[in-house]
Amino acid sequence: HVIERERVTYHLDGAHTPVSIGLCSRWFKRCTASSRRKVLLVNTTRDRHLTDFLEIIRREIAIDLVIFCPNIASSKYIVKDCEWPEDIKQVMIKRAQQNELDWHRTCPDIPALSFSSVEEGIEHIETQAESSDLKTDVLITGSL
Secondary structure (H helix, E strand, O other): OEEEOOOEEEEEEOOOOHHHHHHHHHHHHHHOOOOOEEEEEEEOOOOOOHHHHHHHHHHHOOOOEEEEOOOOOOOOOOOHHHOOOHHHHHHHHHHHHHHHHHHHHHOOOOOEEEOOOHHHHHHHHHHHHHOOOOOEEEEEEEOO
């Protein structure tokens, strides 16, 4: 699925296996212009080996920034049917932070950040795009 905004185009694909990550990466590469900034926003659940998945993506795409988020849509708005217990939230946030640390160890040349929700990650992307002359393509993948 593709969502186009003024300065940012979001490409959503819930790939979370090595095969689907490879297909997703090639799809993203075909759909985007090389002159645009490339951001990867990714989430995983359980104990998947994210560094293996990211290496597959990195072979296909010249990534400018990686953002790790937990499977928490927003930290500002509470929807009772979608609310996680606090201890589960903390585990997911710590996983995103650990993924960022693992990324820095394996790919120190590509910046990475982690946020406490998908919304915070997207806000960061939008803010960066507004302050830049470059348009941005974002691949949102993993356990959506």
